[in-house]
Amino acid sequence: MSVETPKVPPSAQITFRVRLRTRWSDEDTQHVLNNAVYSTLFEEARFAYFSKLGLLEDNEFPFLLAQTSVLFLAPGRGGREVEVEVATTHVGTTSCTQAYRVREVETGKVWCEAEARLVGFDPENQRKAPLSEAFRRSIESVEGTSRDPTAAT
C-alpha cells in the first residue's frame, strides 16, 4: 500500500491526554468499534485540546481537516472508557499536523494511532485562511520545547 504508517510520538513525549467514552451504539454488527467513530474520537480530542488552549469561540474550530492517516491496531468496543493522546507535531503558516493515540483505559491496549493535517479556515467567510499568530503561539506554548515546530516540512 502506498500509504505510510502514521508517525505518532511515544506516549512519554505527549503531554496532552483526555478521557472519552465510546457509546454502546458505536459498536457495529462486527462487534468492534465502527471505524468512522475513531474520526469522531480524534475530533473530540481536538475539541478538548483547543478548548484548553482557549482557541475555540462558541465551539467553532478555526480550521478544517485536510488529510488523515489512521492505523487500526486492535478491535475497539462500545461502552468503554478511552484515553486519547494529542500532540501537535508541526505548525506552519497555513496548516498544522497532529498525532493521536487511542488507548482503552481498563486494559491499557492501544486501539488506534493517527495523524491529521489541519488547514486554517475562516468560518465567517467559509474559506481557507492562514492560521492566526495567536493560534500558532498558543500551540507552541503547550507543546513546549520538546518538539521543534520548524523541523517538519
Next chain:
Amino acid sequence: MSVETPKVPPSAQITFRVRLRTRWSDEDTQHVLNNAVYSTLFEEARFAYFSKLGLLEDNEFPFLLAQTSVLFLAPGRGGREVEVEVATTHVGTTSCTQAYRVREVETGKVWCEAEARLVGFDPENQRKAPLSEAFRRSIESVEGTSRDPTAAT
C-alpha cells in the same frame, strides 16, 4: 507531514461506482460534511461493491479495516447525491487495498479521495483469517486485467 497522499487511479480506469446520499445531519456546524461521514461513505461503497460480487452473507464483511488514508479536497455538504468510485488496487493472501473517490453528482466536484487496507476476518471466531480463495477470485474477475494484483507489495 509524514503521510503520503492516497494514490487513487484515474476515474476512467475505475469500473465500479455507486450513487449514495449524504444526510442533512451529516453536515456539522462548520456547514461542511463532517469528516467522519466520509468513512461511512467508503463503508457504504464497500458494502455495494462486495454485495454486487456476492461476497456478503447477511450483511457480514469478511474483513476488518486495518489502515486508511484520506485526502479532503473540497468541502462536502449534507443532503446531496454523490457518486463513489471503488477500485481494489491490490489483493494479497491476508489483505487487500482499495481506492475511493467521492464526487458530488450535481457539480461534478471531487470532495475526497482515499485508500484503505482491509485484512481478512473470521466473524465466527472474531479473529483475523486469510482472505478466501473465492474472495480473491471474485475481486480479480471484477477488476479485470487492467490492474495487476501482483504488482503491489
Next chain:
Amino acid sequence: MSVETPKVPPSAQITFRVRLRTRWSDEDTQHVLNNAVYSTLFEEARFAYFSKLGLLEDNEFPFLLAQTSVLFLAPGRGGREVEVEVATTHVGTTSCTQAYRVREVETGKVWCEAEARLVGFDPENQRKAPLSEAFRRSIESVEGTSRDPTAAT
C-alpha cells in the same frame, strides 16, 4: 404507559413518500436498525418534503422539533431501501404536526410509525417564531382538501 400510540393516516391518504437507504452501520449489535436512526430517517423525509415545497433555503429548516412519538413495529435492518410516507396532519400559527411511516421496499413490511410536532424557529436569531404565512399556505397546497388543518387543536 401514559404515551398514546402515534396516529398516522392510512397510506392511501398520504400523498408524499420518499425513497431512502439505511446504511450498513445503522444496524447495531442487536442486528436491528438502531432506534436513533429512525429519528434521522424522519428528518431526511422532512428534508425531502420541505425541499419539494421550496421551503428550505440553503438546507435550513424554519422550525425545531418540539415533540415526537415513535412506535417500533418490526425490527429494521441496515443496508436496505425504505419508503417513508410523510403527512402534515395539522397546521397552527406557531407549530404543525406531521405523521410518518417507514416501510421496507423489498418486503413491504412497516418498521415504524411516528408523529412529530414542529415549532417555528428563526435561525437568524436562534429563537422561536411563528410559522410564516408562505409556509402555512405551501403545506395546505400539498396536503389538499383531504385533510382539515383547522380540525386539530
Next chain:
Amino acid sequence: MSVETPKVPPSAQITFRVRLRTRWSDEDTQHVLNNAVYSTLFEEARFAYFSKLGLLEDNEFPFLLAQTSVLFLAPGRGGREVEVEVATTHVGTTSCTQAYRVREVETGKVWCEAEARLVGFDPENQRKAPLSEAFRRSIESVEGTSRDPTAAT
C-alpha cells in the same frame, strides 16, 4: 396533537442518574443538539442503568425498544456535560416502561424528557421473549418501594 406529554417523575423521586457528554459533532447546522442524539443519550443511560444492575452480558440488552415519547424542552448543545436521570416506572411480564430527563450540568437546564417502553428480547433467537424473573427482581430492588410496579397497566 394526539401524543401525550411524557410523564417523568420529579427529579427528587429518581434515584439513578449518570453523567454523559454530548459530542461536538452531535450539534447540527441549526446549532442545537440534533434530535436523534437524544435517543442515543437515553440508550447510553439505559446502558449505565442496566450495567449497574448487572443485567448486561457482553454489552447485550435483553430487550428491544417498542415505543418512545420525547419532549424537547430547550435547545441542547454539543461538547457539553449532561446528567441523565433514569427511572423504571412500570415492570410487566413482557415489557417495562422507563422515564428519562436530560439536564445540562453547567446550567442546570432541562433539555429533554422522555418515556420508553422496552419489550423482552432473546438475542440468541432474535425474537421477543418474556422479561426474566431475575430482570424483574433486579429492577424492583433498585427502584425500591417508592414506586408501585403493579399500579400501571
